[in-house]
Amino acid sequence: MTTLEEHALAPADDPRRYRRSLGCFPTGITVMTAAHGGTRVGVTANSFASVSLEPPLVLWALRADSPSLPVFRHAGHFTVNVLAWHQEDLSRRFATPADDKFAGLNVTEGWGGAPLLDGCAARFETRLAHQFTSGDHVLLVGEVLRYNNFHREPLVFVRGGHRWLDQPGIG
Numbered sequence: 001m002t003t004l005e006e007h008a009l010a011p012a013d014d015p016r017r018y019r020r021s022l023g024c025f026p027t028g029i030t031v032m033t034a035a036h037g038g039t040r041v042g043v044t045a046n047s048f049a050s051v052s053l054e055p056p057l058v059l060w061a062l063r064a065d066s067p068s069l070p071v072f073r074h075a076g077h078f079t080v081n082v083l084a085w086h087q088e089d090l091s092r093r094f095a096t097p098a099d100d101k102f103a104g105l106n107v108t109e110g111w112g113g114a115p116l117l118d119g120c121a122a123r124f125e126t127r128l129a130h131q132f133t134s135g136d137h138v139l140l141v142g143e144v145l146r147y148n149n150f151h152r153e154p155l156v157f158v159r160g161g162h163r164w165l166d167q168p169g170i171g
């Protein structure tokens with residue numbers, strides 16, 4: 001009998017295979033932004049989730065050794081820029097370490113000075129409500145203060161690649 005199912009593994013058995021398996025779960029892609037003391041940071045993140053509606057809380061996880069973490073911690077606000085289908089270049093830009101990831105980009109300032117990216121599918125401006133270290137990441141929970149839905153189709157990330165939905169009129 002042929003089957004595509006495999007026997008269960010422990011994550012430590014084969015870390016690359018474990019990461020590949022996590023990649024079976026499709027997500028949207030966000031660029032999280034914040035500013036503090038004249039420094040702007042932006043990080044591509046697909047760990048975004050809505051936690052609570054009342055109050056409106058969202059979370060994401062940032063690598064604990066990220067050079068951007070001190071700014072996210074001290075800024076007190078962060079903005080979730082949900083990327084639209086045509087923004088793969090921004091996904092790659094903000095996933096690549098650089099002194100100024102915003103160089104040459106047209107951005108405006110949002111709540112707490114957090115950079116707002118143009119052309120997104122949606123945007124959520126938040127106040128940092130909680131932070132917890134969990135393993136090698138820090139969970140940042142934000143209370144949504146205001147948001148925009150620009151009704152553009154989202155960029156999707158699955159199995160390590162950027163994709164887009166083919167149904168028109170999402171959202």
Ligand SMILES: Cc1cc2nc3c(=O)[nH]c(=O)nc-3n(C[C@H](O)[C@H](O)[C@H](O)COP(=O)(O)O)c2cc1C
Pocket residue numbers: 029042043044045046047048060061062063065066067068091092094095096097098157
């Ligand atoms: C699609 C995608 C999703 C990502 N999601 C996360 C994430 O949720 N958390 C995280 O810490 N890094 C994530 N990364 C990696 C960061 O974007 C990357 O490490 C970036 O350089 C971090 O910014 P920094 O160099 O300022 O720390 C993701 C990368 C990609 C391409």
